[in-house]
Amino acid sequence: MSRRLLTASIAAVAVAVAVVILPFVLDGYHEGIVSDVAIYFIAILGLNILTGYTGQISIGHGAFMMIGGYTTVVMSHDHHTNLIVTLPLAGAITFVCGLLVGVPALRLSGVYLALATFALAVSVPQLPLKFSKFLGGSNGLQTDHTVSHLWLYVVSWSCAAIAFVAGWLLLRGRIGRAFRSVRDSEVAAVSSGVSLPIYKTFAFGVSAAYAGVAGSLFVLATNGFAQPNEFGILLSLKILIGGAVAGLGSLWGLVVGAVFIGLLPQISSSVPFVGPSHGQDVVFGLVVILVMLVLPNGFAGLLARVRTAIKSTPETS
């Protein structure tokens, strides 16, 4: 076990060093892209806590991101709150929203839960259109001031680091064990004294809080604009894709998943032959399918396979 911890810390330090060095070599535009990776990282981590560790699928995390994003914008636009202060506020509000969604979700599982959360992802972005006075309609709202690329970079990666450590501490202890037992066998979990309603709802809340913070940062990354169509169903699907590429039920692949959905659309918009305007969708869709065909359990699944291969070689040779 300690060797695994060592590998994990080496990987974490490597990522941290890369993140610290990058701003010195990148220009503002690329800094923005790498900040997006941090934002997706937080959202995927949140989804992983719910879907990977507690076994409750969600296709609605775009909705939580939107609630978080609008929290930041409304606080900043109407009350001129400091942007940093709005981040934990967004987390707190989406935590409560997550609990509220988690309670009815107790009755659902599997594909029905997937469709219910999907319903959430479709319905919530319609709300600003209906309450356009307060939420700005389809044009959206803007924060009272925008932030620089470097500011965003530092804040989003700091949030990612805090989120990761918090998530890791949460998952390795008593609560994480309860989550996993709920995922693996509800009957066994209840028999061992794990309260299903409490842990399932709590997982929803925590997961939503992560998505909410990611949503706040997401809004800041788009010049402080919150618009309903940015939080459409495609965002929720993107988070799910990132989670699947990373590998659910493990923290090892998170960076890969985040890089995948953060960078691939950028890279694939410049493919030859298909052209820049359509290349993005064609290549992104194609690569998503190929990755899933080759790695059905995501990057974490690949790592697990490599690990068992390394372990078994000394005995055979």
Added chain:
Amino acid sequence: MLELATKRKTAVSTGISVPVLAGLVAAAVFLAVGSLSSGTFAQQTVSGLSQGAIFGSLALALVLIYRATEVINFAQGEMAMATTYIAYQLTLWHLSYWLAFFLTLLIAFVLGVVVQVVVIRPVQHKSVIAVVIITVGLFILIDGLVTWKWGADLKFMPAPFGNTVYHAGGVAISRQDIGVFAVSILSVGVLWVLFQFTKLGLAMRAAALRPAAASLVGVRVDAMLAVGWGLAAVLGAVAGLMTEPTQFLQPTMMQAVLLYAFAAAVLGGLESPAGAVIGGLALGVFLNLFGQYGKVGGYYLGTSELRLPIAFVILLIVLLLKPTGLFGRKQVRRV
């Protein structure tokens, strides 16, 4: 032996309970009485039924795939959209509308089979989430390919049913509504006959419900699942072609329809083909009538931007009250 088979068949396919049946009859009576007493009501009901038939046929496609593969096919709507573009291309080549229609259904079948064999089968038993993500990838890919080939601007096909409007006792009913309804329901009916009364249908149901047992009695399960995807794609193509007269051709045309089909499928219970169709019809009629009459103090609740959320509120309510849908069977789990 045959008797036993039919008994088992009905035990599997019907999950309808008495209160649900009573509710349906009551709703039908309500609609009939309303239509007889108000022209607007009748008009809204008819156009609701025609839209609902489209929802129902796409919902049935989803149910077919859910029963066979146990996943929701997120690409169902985009596959339908792509096949509609193929029909458009055929009419550009001076084929008559109905020739293009049937040729498209054939192409759709082949495409559905190819999708299942090439991208779904390799991961089918490995990971459910991988299959779901692959259908999401297909969604994005097909969207990109169609926009690349045909562009994102509106395209128009020849009108299949003309623009005639019939008047019956002050009620104006367009021929298009009737045509869309008839074609959708007819294709659903043909499929039902195929599943219920042919050997192929029996084999497909067996492959979907009890794969291991089916393969033991000589059913080629893999082939049957591929045929299931093909038939679902055909139903989707019908839904796409019937959506075109009202929405016209654009890459996003089926996205909202797919969402309504989700709602319809859940409404009826994801396991139940009949439920999907009835759920679609009910949803179409309800949304239309709610748009017309659903107002509180002069404030319309069913306006166009709220249609989708309303459909999903219905979905959520159904899920919470009866998680297996109106026609679903209760899942009993042994501990």
